[in-house]
Amino acid sequence: MTKTRDGFVSLRISKQVLRQWWHGFQFVGHYKIVIMHQYIKEFPTHEGKEITVKGWVANKRESKTNIFVVFRDGSGFAQCVISLDAVGEEQFELAKSLTQESSLALTGMVVKDEKQMGGYELQVSSLEIYHISAEYPIANKAHGVRFLADKRHLWLRSKRQWAIMRIRNELKMGIHEYFQNNGFIQMDSPIFTGSACEGTTDLFETDFFGEPAYLAQSGQLYGEAMAMAQGKIYTFGPTFRAEKSDTPRHLAEFWMIEPEMAFYTNEMNMDLIEAFTKHLINRVLKNNQTELEVLGRDISKLESVNQVFPRVKYVDAVQILQGNKEVNGKNAITVQEEDLAAAKQGIEEKNAEVKERETTIAGGVKKGVRKFNESKILQLKKEISTLEEQCRNIPKWIESARNFKDGEDFGGSDETVLTRVFDAPVMVYNWPSKIKAFYMKEVDGDPNYVKGVDLLAPEGFGEIVGGSERETSLDVLVRKIKEHDLPMSEFEWYLDLRRFGSVPHAGFGLGLARIVRWVCNLDHVRETNPFPRRYGRLTP
RNA sequence: GCCUUCAUAGCUCAGUUGGUUAGAGCGGUUGACUGUUAAUCAAUAGGUCCCUGGUUCGAGUCCAGGUGAGGGCGCCA
Numbered sequence: 001m002t003k004t005r006d007g008f009v010s011l012r013i014s015k016q017v018l019r020q021w022w023h024g025f026q027f028v029g030h031y032k033i034v035i036m037h038q039y040i041k042e043f044p045t046h047e048g049k050e051i052t053v054k055g056w057v058a059n060k061r062e063s064k065t066n067i068f069v070v071f072r073d074g075s076g077f078a079q080c081v082i083s084l085d086a087v088g089e090e091q092f093e094l095a096k097s098l099t100q101e102s103s104l105a106l107t108g109m110v111v112k113d114e115k116q117m118g119g120y121e122l123q124v125s126s127l128e129i130y131h132i133s134a135e136y137p138i139a140n141k142a143h144g145v146r147f148l149a150d151k152r153h154l155w156l157r158s159k160r161q162w163a164i165m166r167i168r169n170e171l172k173m174g175i176h177e178y179f180q181n182n183g184f185i186q187m188d189s190p191i192f193t194g195s196a197c198e199g200t201t202d203l204f205e206t207d208f209f210g211e212p213a214y215l216a217q218s219g220q221l222y223g224e225a226m227a228m229a230q231g232k233i234y235t236f237g238p239t240f241r242a243e244k245s246d247t248p249r250h251l252a253e254f255w256m257i258e259p260e261m262a263f264y265t266n267e268m269n270m271d272l273i274e275a276f277t278k279h280l281i282n283r284v285l286k287n288n289q290t291e292l293e294v295l296g297r298d299i300s301k302l303e304s305v306n307q308v309f310p311r312v313k314y315v316d317a318v319q320i321l322q323g324n325k326e327v328n329g330k331n332a333i334t335v336q337e338e339d340l341a342a343a344k345q346g347i348e349e350k351n352a353e354v355k356e357r358e359t360t361i362a363g364g365v366k367k368g369v370r371k372f373n374e375s376k377i378l379q380l381k382k383e384i385s386t387l388e389e390q391c392r393n394i395p396k397w398i399e400s401a402r403n404f405k406d407g408e409d410f411g412g413s414d415e416t417v418l419t420r421v422f423d424a425p426v427m428v429y430n431w432p433s434k435i436k437a438f439y440m441k442e443v444d445g446d447p448n449y450v451k452g453v454d455l456l457a458p459e460g461f462g463e464i465v466g467g468s469e470r471e472t473s474l475d476v477l478v479r480k481i482k483e484h485d486l487p488m489s490e491f492e493w494y495l496d497l498r499r500f501g502s503v504p505h506a507g508f509g510l511g512l513a514r515i516v517r518w519v520c521n522l523d524h525v526r527e528t529n530p531f532p533r534r535y536g537r538l539t540p
Numbered sequence: 541g542c543c544u545u546c547a548u549a550g551c552u553c554a555g556u557u558g559g560u561u562a563g564a565g566c567g568g569u570u571g572a573c574u575g576u577u578a579a580u581c582a583a584u585a586g587g588u589c590c591c592u593g594g595u596u597c598g599a600g601u602c603c604a605g606g607u608g609a610g611g612g613c614g615c616c617a
Contacts, residue, residue: 061576068576079577100567115577135550139567140578142552146609202616218617243616244541250616371565375578378553378565385545386611392544393612400613413613437617466617509617 037105041075043120046110053080053122054105056157057098057133059140067095071106071122076290077159079113080106080122091127100140101133101157118290145526152531153540163291164527167284168516174283175236175257175510178276184232184259189219191238195490204242204252215240220507221439221494223260224470227505228497234259244535247412248524249462251513253533260507266441266451266469269506270427273455273465274309277425281305284519297521301459307424314449317428321401321410321418330421333398339420340394343387350380350387409435415462422458429453438480440468441504453508461518467508474498 038051055073062068065084070077082095086108098104108124138154148155155161179186192206192213203214219235226233235258242252261272281302284292292299310327312320319325323333357373357380397413404414410428419426430443431452440450455465471477477498481488516528526532531540 059578061579063573063576063579065574066576068579070577081575083574115575117577135568137550137567139551141566144552144610147551220617241616245614245616247613247616248611374565381553389545389611396543396612409616411613439617468617 039075040071040073040078040118043076043078043110043118043122047112047120048110050107050109050125051122052105052107053078055103057100057102057104058157058159059100060098062096067092067098069095069098069106072157072159072162076118077162078118078120078122079116080108080124082106082124082127086123086125087127094129095127097132098129099133100136101154103130103133104128105130145524149526149537150540156530159294161527163288163294164516164520164522165530166291167288167295167520168512168528170284170288171280171512171515171519172236174280175234177283178279179232179234179259182232184234185226185230187219187223187226187230187233187235188237189216189222189235189258191216195487202242204240217241218256218258218509220258220260220509223258223507224494224497224505227260227262227507228501228503231263232259232261246535248526249412249514249517251525251529251532251534254525254529255512257510257512258507260505262503262505264469264506265504266429266453266467266506269467269469269508270311270429270453273427273453273467273508277309277455277465278305280515281519295520297519301521302519304423304458305425309425309427309455310422311427311429313430314428314432315406315430317410317418318404318406320421321404321414323402327421332401332417332421335420336394336398336401336417340391340398343390343394347384347387347391350384354380354384407432407434412462415456416460419456419458419460419462425458425464426456427453428456436468438484438486439470439477441471442476451506455508457514457518459518459521461514464514464518465508465510467506469504469506472498472502472504474502 037054038046040053040055053071053073055071057069058072058077059070060067067082069080069082071080072078082092084092087095105128106122106124107126107128108122110120111123112119113121136154137151138148138158156165176186192208193216194208194211194213203217206213206215216239218239219237223233223235235256237255238253239256240253241250243250259272261268264272282305285299285302292302316325320327320332323331354377357377393413397417400411400413401417404410410418418428429452430449431440431454433440433442433448433450436450436452440452443449443451450468452466452468454463454467456462457464471480474495477495478488481491513525513528516522517525520528522528526534526537
């Protein structure tokens, strides 16, 4: 029982229980009874009971005396059976008028049925329609990415998108849980920044009371200030990059998590990254089994996080990438050549199957058999075109990896080639100073390298975390700001952190979209955000 | 910005060496069917073949330019 705002006491109660209690129930004082509906996710606890659920029609199949509604209520999907006998003619006629995405309340008995997703179905005794949906544009079949992106506000209702958003939510909960349980304080870094430290080309400019202001690309420097006050902190907020990056890994607006820890070395930083990542993935594995199943995710690939993450120095990673150094008997270049050969063979096999199925159809078969073969052929052709794209790309990747110049940053394909030789996520550390940011601490005795670390996800997903130990010396920092040709005046407040009790500290940044993409095995980050903002897409 | 593939019904796609009246499935509508899993079966409506120009007796199909999209790369505290 909970007290409502108007001073009444509300009581969660089902219709059936209410009916049982009705005669013996005494109204004493100011009580109000609120009849609550239930949720599909709770079906197991309602087995054998009559309950009401409220939601939408995801799909409908109809026969003379039965209507099967695949019903969704946000908490899950379940089949609801409306039979003529149970609801009577009038309500059955009403049910016939239901279209995809019509909204309604269904009352009925929860019954176990192993064939159903979730293991239960609802045998409906009555229904109440809220709204009959107009013709719904998204059918229960394949659509193109452009069409779906235009219909994002509706696409979110699809089972696959439902699963992704739930996993995204679980990851966010896991992030807060991990940090809160480990002594971190969450801080909110500013979104408006007044200074354009490194030029304005990658920044979104806005008008701040007549002054130019820019949307934040990172909260890290502010996080460092807060870490000097609170010890261990993390930011969790939106960041904005105006780069014209049209790749499956980039968004113009994305959510970033940036922990910063006083008295942490890069070693400790890497330990944290590893423990943190393990926590997140294991939490999803435990709590999102249904969602992972909807996505068809290979669980064993995610379970690989429970191994020790390999830690590879940049110089060794370069050797591995160029094919000069093997990992567990695997050569990066050879693995790519094998992938290429496998793709070519796959194309041949699939082409042969297409021909075989076309011959079957040409022979004259029943409509059902023909349709089955036709849809198979369509699917095969799609798979073939994916493989053909691989055949075009892999040789370029091999070329790029072989000719990789020591001292440069890894490109998207280089990360893919590198991670293919590892089963677990891999950490690359001690990067060349030239390609990394000014605030990274130089490796002791070798100023050509800095104590930075990138976490690369397996299966070709690439960088999801970037971090480093921060430079502590005022003199070195001043020198580096000059070397990077940055405006010293903008960093005066940041340099104060090195003037007043400077300490060793480290931190990292995690892109939420990137980890969602990896966990859900998505081709593109555009599916990771409810309404993604990226180069070439601002609506809906 | 570069490379590459593509643009045909509301959606996903066929459309042969250029040939006369433009094809299927899904979705919509109507009807049939006692348990379906993207149900099935029968019927029905639905088209500026992206745009502009060219070659040709004839262009959805060939050529040139444009526009838009997919994939790869680049850019990328």
